[in-house]
Structure formats: structure tokens, C-alpha cells
Amino acid sequence: MAVNLRQWLRDRRLPVAIVLVGLAAGASQLLLWWLGPAPRARDFVGPPRSSYTLNDARVTEFGVDGKPSVYLQAPRVDRREGDESLYLDSPTFQIPAEQADVPPWRGKSRYGWVNKPGTLLKLQGPVELHRDAFTDAQGTSRPEAGVLTSEVTAWPRENRLETAQPAQLTQGDSRMNGVGMRANLSDNHLELLHDVHGILFPQSRNAPARPARAGSAAAAARPGKEG
Structure with missing residues (x-):
């Protein structure tokens, strides 16, 4: 069973790599959103009232x-x-x-x-x-x-x-x-x-x-x- 899994992964290296890169990018973005500062409010909104x-x-x-x-x-x-x-x-x-x-x-x-x-x-x-x-x-x-x-x-x-x-x-x-x-x-x-x-x-x-x-x-x- 383990041999078959390794063979399956070898045959599908490119799709698996794409999936792993996508998961890593998503995790990085989630971590940045969680740890990063709150977005700044806009200093200027329209003309003076x-x-x-x-x-x-x-x-x-x-x-x-x-x-x-x-x-x-x-x-x-x-x-x-x-x-x-x-x-x-x-x-x-x-x-x-x-x-x-x-x-x-x-x-x-x-x-x-x-x-x-x-x-x-x-x-x-x-x-x-x-x-x-x-x-x-x-x-x-x-x-x-x-x-x-x-x-x-x-x-x-x-x-x-x-x-x-x-x-x-x-x-x-x-x-x-x-x-x-x-x-x-x-x-x-x-x-x-x-x-x-x-x-x-x-x-x-x-x-x-x-x-x-x-x-x-x-x-x-x-x-x-x-x-």
C-alpha cells in the first residue's frame, strides 16, 4: 500500500506541488491578516462639508x-x-x-x-x-x-x-x-x-x-x- 502511494505521488508530482503551494500561500495570508495591524481609516473622504x-x-x-x-x-x-x-x-x-x-x-x-x-x-x-x-x-x-x-x-x-x-x-x-x-x-x-x-x-x-x-x-x- 505504501509503495502504491509513493508511486501515485511520483506520477502526480506537478498537481500535488501546485496544491501544496496554494495551501502555503493561503496559510501565509491568513497569518498576515491575523497578526497584522488594523487597516488605517482614510484621512480624507470627499470635499470639506x-x-x-x-x-x-x-x-x-x-x-x-x-x-x-x-x-x-x-x-x-x-x-x-x-x-x-x-x-x-x-x-x-x-x-x-x-x-x-x-x-x-x-x-x-x-x-x-x-x-x-x-x-x-x-x-x-x-x-x-x-x-x-x-x-x-x-x-x-x-x-x-x-x-x-x-x-x-x-x-x-x-x-x-x-x-x-x-x-x-x-x-x-x-x-x-x-x-x-x-x-x-x-x-x-x-x-x-x-x-x-x-x-x-x-x-x-x-x-x-x-x-x-x-x-x-x-x-x-x-x-x-x-x-
């Missing part, structure tokens, strides 16, 4: 002095779970001036984002800002001013904003273009940083236009100074 949504929303952010630092209005505002930041669709905004005789900066963008403390505002474009003409406390007329760019990072409580993208500044009839911009709205100082070019007009509308020098962007943007 909105904790609530507002339609035709109006948002006012206040500074440390208790005064409004920015007014925001949007047809839709989503507050996200986790960081509790606000996402705005097609927002319009108003940044009040610190001086009583200076009009606010008003603007609009395609998208907006505000962090939970309200200290950081990001706008994606096109982004447009505009300030009306006014007469300051010294009786000097200041022409209207505007900014056009593709994105802006702003600190409303500090009345500061900046962009690394191409930007266009206008003040009255003067027009300046450059790459990168910094602005301090407290003193109405706007500065283009790189590749600055444009045309500056003196206060007299009858004076001929002259090309702007690269270093004159800050002077052109500062109200009351000719480039």
Missing part, C-alpha cells in the same frame, strides 16, 4: 477697537467645518477709512475667503477696488482712485492689502501698470513693485501726458503727489 450656508448674506468684521474693519456682502456664504472659515461667492466689500473725511474703498471679486478670527481676507478675481474723489482736511482735492488685479490678500484690521499678480492703478487720468502691489489704505499709499510702466498726468488736465519712470509708482499712487 459646510456647517451652514447663508443666502444674500451680509457680514461685518470688527477690529480690536470695536469699529467695523470690513463690510462684506455676497449672494452665498458657506461656513466650513473644522476651521470655521467663510467662503464667499461673488462678494462685494467695503473697507472703511480711518479718517472721517476720506471715503471708503469699495470693491468686488469673483470669490472670497475669510479666516475664523476675521483678520485675513483673500479675494480671487478679477478683483476691483475703487475710492471716490474727495477733498481732504487741508482742502486739497484728491482724485478718484482704483485698483484692478486678479487676486488680493488683505488684512482688514490693519487696512493693508497686497498681491503678487499684475495690477493696474488709476488715479484720476493717470494709469500705472506693474507686477506686485502693496497698499496701506490708512494713508492711501499704493505701491507697484516690479515692471512698472504707465502714463502720469499733472493735476492740470491740459498738461501733456508723460511716460512714468519705474521708480515713480509709489509717488503716483499716493494722493496729492505728481509722478
Whole structure:
């Protein structure tokens, strides 16, 4: 009987080897499943969910002095779970001036984002800002001013904003273009940083236009100074 079994196994070595390999692989997989760590949960499942949504929303952010630092209005505002930041669709905004005789900066963008403390505002474009003409406390007329760019990072409580993208500044009839911009709205100082070019007009509308020098962007943007 033993001889017949050995003969049978010799005649069927290949099928028997396949069966043994399969059993060994199955046993190894079972042992790995039993001794291995539990599978990790997925860290990210889908997009961040909105904790609530507002339609035709109006948002006012206040500074440390208790005064409004920015007014925001949007047809839709989503507050996200986790960081509790606000996402705005097609927002319009108003940044009040610190001086009583200076009009606010008003603007609009395609998208907006505000962090939970309200200290950081990001706008994606096109982004447009505009300030009306006014007469300051010294009786000097200041022409209207505007900014056009593709994105802006702003600190409303500090009345500061900046962009690394191409930007266009206008003040009255003067027009300046450059790459990168910094602005301090407290003193109405706007500065283009790189590749600055444009045309500056003196206060007299009858004076001929002259090309702007690269270093004159800050002077052109500062109200009351000719480039």
C-alpha cells in the first residue's frame, strides 16, 4: 500500500506541488491578516462639508477697537467645518477709512475667503477696488482712485492689502501698470513693485501726458503727489 502511494505521488508530482503551494500561500495570508495591524481609516473622504450656508448674506468684521474693519456682502456664504472659515461667492466689500473725511474703498471679486478670527481676507478675481474723489482736511482735492488685479490678500484690521499678480492703478487720468502691489489704505499709499510702466498726468488736465519712470509708482499712487 505504501509503495502504491509513493508511486501515485511520483506520477502526480506537478498537481500535488501546485496544491501544496496554494495551501502555503493561503496559510501565509491568513497569518498576515491575523497578526497584522488594523487597516488605517482614510484621512480624507470627499470635499470639506459646510456647517451652514447663508443666502444674500451680509457680514461685518470688527477690529480690536470695536469699529467695523470690513463690510462684506455676497449672494452665498458657506461656513466650513473644522476651521470655521467663510467662503464667499461673488462678494462685494467695503473697507472703511480711518479718517472721517476720506471715503471708503469699495470693491468686488469673483470669490472670497475669510479666516475664523476675521483678520485675513483673500479675494480671487478679477478683483476691483475703487475710492471716490474727495477733498481732504487741508482742502486739497484728491482724485478718484482704483485698483484692478486678479487676486488680493488683505488684512482688514490693519487696512493693508497686497498681491503678487499684475495690477493696474488709476488715479484720476493717470494709469500705472506693474507686477506686485502693496497698499496701506490708512494713508492711501499704493505701491507697484516690479515692471512698472504707465502714463502720469499733472493735476492740470491740459498738461501733456508723460511716460512714468519705474521708480515713480509709489509717488503716483499716493494722493496729492505728481509722478
